[in-house]
Amino acid sequence: MAPSQRQIEEREARKQRILDGALNVFKANGIEGATMDHIAQESGFGKATLYYYFKSKEDVFSEILEAGWKNIWESLEPIIADQGSPRNSFIKLLIKIAEIAQARPGLFEFLFNAPKTIKLENQPWKEYQHRLYGVIQGLLEDGVREGEFPKINPELMFKALGGLFMGLVFMGDKKDPVSEKDVEKLLNQLITDPNYSSN
Amino acid sequence: MAPSQRQIEEREARKQRILDGALNVFKANGIEGATMDHIAQESGFGKATLYYYFKSKEDVFSEILEAGWKNIWESLEPIIADQGSPRNSFIKLLIKIAEIAQARPGLFEFLFNAPKTIKLENQPWKEYQHRLYGVIQGLLEDGVREGEFPKINPELMFKALGGLFMGLVFMGDKKDPVSEKDVEKLLNQLITDPNYSSN
DNA sequence: TTGTTTTTCGAATTAGTGGTCGAATATTAA
DNA sequence: TTAATATTCGACCACTAATTCGAAAAACAA
Numbered sequence: 035m036a037p038s039q040r041q042i043e044e045r046e047a048r049k050q051r052i053l054d055g056a057l058n059v060f061k062a063n064g065i066e067g068a069t070m071d072h073i074a075q076e077s078g079f080g081k082a083t084l085y086y087y088f089k090s091k092e093d094v095f096s097e098i099l100e101a102g103w104k105n106i107w108e109s110l111e112p113i114i115a116d117q118g119s120p121r122n123s124f125i126k127l128l129i130k131i132a133e134i135a136q137a138r139p140g141l142f143e144f145l146f147n148a149p150k151t152i153k154l155e156n157q158p159w160k161e162y163q164h165r166l167y168g169v170i171q172g173l174l175e176d177g178v179r180e181g182e183f184p185k186i187n188p189e190l191m192f193k194a195l196g197g198l199f200m201g202l203v204f205m206g207d208k209k210d211p212v213s214e215k216d217v218e219k220l221l222n223q224l225i226t227d228p229n230y231s232s233n
Numbered sequence: 234m235a236p237s238q239r240q241i242e243e244r245e246a247r248k249q250r251i252l253d254g255a256l257n258v259f260k261a262n263g264i265e266g267a268t269m270d271h272i273a274q275e276s277g278f279g280k281a282t283l284y285y286y287f288k289s290k291e292d293v294f295s296e297i298l299e300a301g302w303k304n305i306w307e308s309l310e311p312i313i314a315d316q317g318s319p320r321n322s323f324i325k326l327l328i329k330i331a332e333i334a335q336a337r338p339g340l341f342e343f344l345f346n347a348p349k350t351i352k353l354e355n356q357p358w359k360e361y362q363h364r365l366y367g368v369i370q371g372l373l374e375d376g377v378r379e380g381e382f383p384k385i386n387p388e389l390m391f392k393a394l395g396g397l398f399m400g401l402v403f404m405g406d407k408k409d410p411v412s413e414k415d416v417e418k419l420l421n422q423l424i425t426d427p428n429y430s431s432n
Numbered sequence: 433t434t435g436t437t438t439t440t441c442g443a444a445t446t447a448g449t450g451g452t453c454g455a456a457t458a459t460t461a462a
Numbered sequence: 463t464t465a466a467t468a469t470t471c472g473a474c475c476a477c478t479a480a481t482t483c484g485a486a487a488a489a490c491a492a
Contacts, residue, residue: 282440
């Protein structure tokens with residue numbers, strides 16, 4: 035018998051509960067300290083039950099990554115579609131990302147740190163990541179070409195800004211989170227638009 | 234009987250050999266894949282012997298961190314002592330760090346990544362790290378005060394530049410390493426000195 | 433030489449950890 | 463009510479990896 039809609043939703047909700055638990059455990063104990071036992075306890079299921087819903091530990095993390103990146107991509111899509119100057123789109127993009135990161139810091143950190151530890155092929159979320167990186171690269175290239183950014187090798191700039199951004203979000207002992215205003219101001223000042231002297 | 238000078242040196246050399254092996258294993262397998270068995274094999278000792286020289290696995294990593302940070306600090310000290318404009322010292326500092334990072338990329342990456350995984354108190358290397366961060370913060374504060382940098386909250390700038398720099402050194406698939414020239418150019422362009430328009 | 437100290441390491445031991453089993457316990461549909 | 467079906471989980475298994483043991487080989491000093 036095909037399971038009813040309600041059943042499906044409940045099952046999905048249970049999966050989500052496990053996913054949330056996993057993220058909590060990760061946040062508390064680091065990606066290494068996140069054991070299935072902990073996750074089971076945190077999410078309120080027996081360990082074996084986790085395996086009823088997920089094929090493996092990796093599968094759990096995989097789904098977090100997938101959902102996380104998908105969400106990021108979808109939040110960013112409108113900004114990307116929105117035609118505007120590269121520089122402007124770029125800044126809007128970063129601000130939006132900061133917003134997302136601020137909203138769920140644990141998730142965001144996981145999204146960027148977990149891959150270093152987990153390592154696997156055929157990760158569907160990589161598709162989103164690549165797309166996003168591609169867009170950013172393109173924005174930088176266009177911006178440099180149109181003279182909106184200083185003339186720096188875009189790839190280098192990408193790396194640097196990637197690091198910069200990660201730094202903003204993660205670095206230090208995360209006392210005070212960085213506000214949108216901060217990001218905007220910082221970017222506006224660092225990435226001086228050569229065309230306009232006041233801004 | 235007190236061990237002779239030569240004995241002490243040989244022992245020290247053996248420890249170093251183990252440390253090097255550990256770093257190799259780390260570089261090859263990531264910080265998680267670095268097992269004592271691997272390290273033993275890589276460094277050419279029996280596993281139990283590692284424990285003759287080091288109290289624990291953590292101790293091994295701890296000593297790498299310690300030596301690494303100490304070395305960085307000592308390489309940087311002359312630049313720090315050297316009186317000059319904050320902006321200039323700052324750039325020289327970063328370039329020097331890039332140099333060090335380039336010379337021993339594995340070590341450098343370890344220095345910045347391991348702490349996230351290992352986590353422990355009373356790590357003597359933290360002292361060096363704090364000192365260095367303090368100096369950089371100071372440089373930024375002075376620079377902003379003296380109008381050599383754009384007026385941005387120095388702490389924020391510190392985080393951002395920290396991330397930026399890490400990005401330069403680590404991020405991406407580390408195809409082509411970033412040259413000093415790149416760093417210098419990038420910094421010169423990003424951190425525009427408001428006082429001089431040509432540079 | 434020879435007794436002592438230093439160094440070495442294979443073989444346990446120990447502590448976890450991911451994953452599985454099989455038996456309950458609910459839930460559902462007829 | 464009842465026979466499936468879905469869900470749950472404690473106990474277990476297999477394996478990995480850090481750490482320890484105990485004895486032996488080297489190096490050393492007398």
